[in-house]
Amino acid sequence: xxxxxxxxxxxxxxxxxxxxxxxxxxxxxxxxxxxxxxxxxxxxxxxxxxxxxxxxxxxxxxxxxxxxxxxxxxxxxxxxxxxxxxxxxxxxxxxxxxxxxxxxxxxxxxxxxxxxx
Numbered sequence: 001x002x003x004x005x006x007x008x009x010x011x012x013x014x015x016x017x018x019x020x021x022x023x024x025x026x027x028x029x030x031x032x033x034x035x036x037x038x039x040x041x042x043x044x045x046x047x048x049x050x051x052x053x054x055x056x057x058x059x060x061x062x063x064x065x066x067x068x069x070x071x072x073x074x075x076x077x078x079x080x081x082x083x084x085x086x087x088x089x090x091x092x093x094x095x096x097x098x099x100x101x102x103x104x105x106x107x108x109x110x111x112x113x114x115x116x117x
Contacts (some may be wrong), residue, residue, distance in 0.1 A: 041053075041060070042062055045060070046062070073095075073099055076095055076099065077091075077095055080094050080095050
């Protein structure tokens with residue numbers, strides 16, 4: 001790749017980056033509005049005891065799911081203390097092993113930082 005092609009590629013990348021940032025801001029605003037309206041619709045559906053709302057081309061229903069919370073150091077400590085009881089050395093070693101030996105995944109990406117002039 002010659003210098004001219006490189007400069008062109010950088011300019012095009014920066015243009016795409018700027019355009020994507022604008023589109024992401026628009027998407028963020030739309031998601032916020034959708035969430036707000038969704039809460040209103042869901043509240044009204046619950047008030048009217050509706051389990052399914054048929055709009056013709058789309059069916060809306062309230063989907064409930066249970067998700068496990070992330071493991072925190074405090075939770076791991078409490079659970080290991082409960083399992084190991086008075087054997088504090090064993091549960092401290094297990095805790096340290098769990099917390100400190102988690103796999104780390106490296107992720108690379110090109111980022112642009114807009115400098116103020």
